[in-house]
Amino acid sequence: xxxxxxxxxxxxxxxxxxxxxxxxxxxxxxxxxxxxxxxxxxxxxxxxxxxxxxxxxxxxxxxxxxxxxxxxxxxxxxxxxxxxxxxxxxxxxxxxxxxxxxxxxxxxxxxxxxxxxxxxxxxxxxxxxxxxxxxxxxxxxxxxxxxxxxxxxxxxxxxxxxxxx
Numbered sequence: 001x002x003x004x005x006x007x008x009x010x011x012x013x014x015x016x017x018x019x020x021x022x023x024x025x026x027x028x029x030x031x032x033x034x035x036x037x038x039x040x041x042x043x044x045x046x047x048x049x050x051x052x053x054x055x056x057x058x059x060x061x062x063x064x065x066x067x068x069x070x071x072x073x074x075x076x077x078x079x080x081x082x083x084x085x086x087x088x089x090x091x092x093x094x095x096x097x098x099x100x101x102x103x104x105x106x107x108x109x110x111x112x113x114x115x116x117x118x119x120x121x122x123x124x125x126x127x128x129x130x131x132x133x134x135x136x137x138x139x140x141x142x143x144x145x146x147x148x149x150x151x152x153x154x155x156x157x158x159x160x161x162x163x164x165x
Contacts, residue, residue, distance in 0.1 A: 005064070007113050010106060011072075012064035012079060014056060015049050019065045022074040023049065026098045033096065035132035049077075051084045061091060061122065066110060068101075075101045079114045080127065091118065093129045093163075095141070107141045115145060119165045126165060130158040 005012040015023065024045040026032040039045035056062030059082055066076035078095035093114050095107040118124040129147055131138040139149075139159065147161035 005113055005117070006069070007109050009069050010075075010109055010113075011067045011069055012110070012113065013067065014062070015053065015065040015077070017046065017049075019074060020046050020049055023065065023077050027077065027096055029099075032099050035135040035138065036094075036096070048085070052081055055082055055084050063094065064110075066095075066097070066106065068106075074098075076106060076110070078107075078110055080118055080122075089128055091122075091124055091127050093118075093127050095138075102137070107138070108144060111141055111145045115163065115165065124165055127163050129161040129163070130156065131161065132158055 003014060021042065024039060024042050027045055027048075028039045028041070030038060033039075039048055052062040061080045061082055063077050063081050064079045065074055066078060067073060068075045076095060076097035078093070080091055080093055082091050083089060093111055095110050097106055115127065118127050129142050130153075131142060133152070142161050142163075145163065147163040149159045149161050151160050152158075153160050
């Protein structure tokens with residue numbers, strides 16, 4: 001996976017420890033993470049990011065820190081990953097953004113870039129994703145990118161999506 005990737009409006013970098021406080025500002029926020037897992041402390045967020053970076057070293061696949069090109073501010077975290085904390089689903093795509101960036105199309109831009117990396121750099125045949133039923137915006141992002149909802153997982157309270165590449 002490319003160490004750094006630039007899209008039309010975003011710069012995607014492997015996270016470094018100095019990114020964690022800015023990531024925790026939204027990944028630890030109950031409103032921002034209302035449809036997914038919230039990090040309970042800065043330490044937990046550090047552990048979460050470090051666990052994914054361990055996966056990057058092993059497989060070349062892990063989420064990026066997402067920065068807006070116009071001001072270099074950290075606005076999100078996401079991309080491809082093979083979850084070290086809940087293994088077995090295969091390569092997933094996920095995205096988490098600061099609430100002030102919702103609705104700007106950043107998740108769609110990140111998803112398109114991630115799918116291209118999945119195809120071109122990793123030769124993957126498919127990518128999966130999850131969306132909470134109360135998060136129609138996330139579902140729209142996935143559907144626009146060609147993901148298909150396959151089933152609802154009651155134990156996770158999530159819709160399971162798959163995108164063949």
